Amino acid sequence: xxxxxxxxxxxxxxxAVGPYEVLKLIPEAKVRFVxxxxxxxxxxxxxxxxxxxxxxxxxxxxxxxxxxGGPGVSSVLSDPPTLDWVRAVHKTSRWMTSVCTGSRILGxxxxxxxxxxxxxxxxxxxxxxxxxxxxxxxxxxDGKIITxxxxxxxxxxxxxxxxxxxxxxxxxxxxxxxxxxxxxxFNAGSPxxxxxxxxxxxxxxxxxx
Amino acid sequence: xxxxxxxxxxxxxxxAVGPYEVLKLIPEAKVRFVxxxxxxxxxxxxxxxxxxxxxxxxxxxxxxxxxxGGPGVSSVLSDPPTLDWVRAVHKTSRWMTSVCTGSRILGxxxxxxxxxxxxxxxxxxxxxxxxxxxxxxxxxxDGKIITxxxxxxxxxxxxxxxxxxxxxxxxxxxxxxxxxxxxxxFNAGSPxxxxxxxxxxxxxxxxxx
Numbered sequence: 335x336x337x338x339x340x341x342x343x344x345x346x347x348x349x350a351v352g353p354y355e356v357l358k359l360i361p362e363a364k365v366r367f368v369x370x371x372x373x374x375x376x377x378x379x380x381x382x383x384x385x386x387x388x389x390x391x392x393x394x395x396x397x398x399x400x401x402x403g404g405p406g407v408s409s410v411l412s413d414p415p416t417l418d419w420v421r422a423v424h425k426t427s428r429w430m431t432s433v434c435t436g437s438r439i440l441g442x443x444x445x446x447x448x449x450x451x452x453x454x455x456x457x458x459x460x461x462x463x464x465x466x467x468x469x470x471x472x473x474x475x476d477g478k479i480i481t482x483x484x485x486x487x488x489x490x491x492x493x494x495x496x497x498x499x500x501x502x503x504x505x506x507x508x509x510x511x512x513x514x515x516x517x518x519x520f521n522a523g524s525p526x527x528x529x530x531x532x533x534x535x536x537x538x539x540x541x542x543x
Numbered sequence: 544x545x546x547x548x549x550x551x552x553x554x555x556x557x558x559a560v561g562p563y564e565v566l567k568l569i570p571e572a573k574v575r576f577v578x579x580x581x582x583x584x585x586x587x588x589x590x591x592x593x594x595x596x597x598x599x600x601x602x603x604x605x606x607x608x609x610x611x612g613g614p615g616v617s618s619v620l621s622d623p624p625t626l627d628w629v630r631a632v633h634k635t636s637r638w639m640t641s642v643c644t645g646s647r648i649l650g651x652x653x654x655x656x657x658x659x660x661x662x663x664x665x666x667x668x669x670x671x672x673x674x675x676x677x678x679x680x681x682x683x684x685d686g687k688i689i690t691x692x693x694x695x696x697x698x699x700x701x702x703x704x705x706x707x708x709x710x711x712x713x714x715x716x717x718x719x720x721x722x723x724x725x726x727x728x729f730n731a732g733s734p735x736x737x738x739x740x741x742x743x744x745x746x747x748x749x750x751x752x
Contacts, residue, residue, distance in 0.1 A: 346564065347563065348721065351556045351560040351591075381596065384593060385591070434722075487722055490725065490726050497728055503741065506731035506738060509729055510732060510741055511693075512695050513643075513692050513693025515696075516727065519699060520718055524724040525719070532715050532716045
């Protein structure tokens with residue numbers, strides 16, 4: 335089972351690495367990190383690089399496709415070779431998935447028209463631009479397209495996908511292997527739960543970017 | 544504030560990248576990925592590399608040190624240059640932290656004697672070898688040493704550390720930024736919660752490794 339994870343400069347590493355740690359546990363999985371140009375991709379913040387081993391022509395028919403998000407998404411949205419690849423692999427894939435603002439890449443590739451989808455809470459409503467139906471939930475499945483909310487939601491998305499694809503027992507084993515028994519020290523992980531002042535702070539920062 | 548994250552071959556990427564996504568949000572943070580020999584470090588599973596930009600002599604007095612775990616830990620335990628670096632930075636750091644089996648590296652460096660500490664649930668009791676007091680909790684703080692349980696626990700650890708170091712409001716803002724509102728689709732993330740058969744499966748696999 336070939337799993338393609340798209341990399342590009344200025345992505346958010348956890349969007350890719352969270353699901354990677356779950357999906358790589360599928361015994362039949364061959365995970366490929368793919369980019370328009372193979373090599374190290376510099377993350378936002380600058381100090382970390384993830385390496386893409388494969389170019390688009392080396393990964394033409396993956397079963398599972400994962401599109402991460404991050405500040406670099408805005409460049410990808412106007413990059414025809416990447417959008418062409420997303421459209422092409424969508425034709426034969428079993429699953430198209432995204433984390434955080436990666437869903438905007440799915441949208442720009444034209445595959446979210448009429449599709450229920452989510453994104454980071456700051457950007458989910460912008461999915462309407464692509465004809466999608468924004469849903470404020472952590473993991474949203476519509477047919478073979480599964481989108482996750484911001485950054486850390488990719489772990490929940492990957493476990494959901496493993497549950498569907500490989501069965502509940504395997505998903506539970508993977509959850510236990512990565513000891514995913516989350517105990518956040520604060521209760522501020524969504525705009526409904528965080529103090530209003532903090533929600534407003536992040537909204538105003540996002541507006542000025 | 545210099546933050547050093549140790550890299551080595553065959554580490555578990557999420558151990559490093561989960562806390563990275565939180566700690567990098569500290570406005571004063573300069574995150575350095577450090578290794579005995581800089582360059583790409585291949586993760587277990589083979590398809591992903593993270594790049595270490597810095598050698599040990601380039602990062603001599605970080606404020607925060609993070610040691611990830613993974614299968615590669617067993618090689619690091621018998622690597623004097625790495626253990627020497629851990630001991631050296633421990634002398635001046637504000638915080639020494641680990642995720643998953645990374646705590647065994649702290650132990651082998653001799654800094655867990657008499658210290659309460661944790662690790663992946665499959666290995667936490669082995670911390671006794673290093674004179675530590677094993678604690679079956681997700682995040683364990685003892686003085687300036689904070690250890691986290693398996694893989695995904697690094698996110699909770701990093702938020703805990705930010706809460707202590709930068710205050711609750713900043714930690715809540717970071718939690719909201721990475722939308723850390725976990726909703727695992729199953730309740731199998733710890734050996735107390737997972738079905739017994741799955742716990743036994745993972746135990747027996749660990750024994751035959």
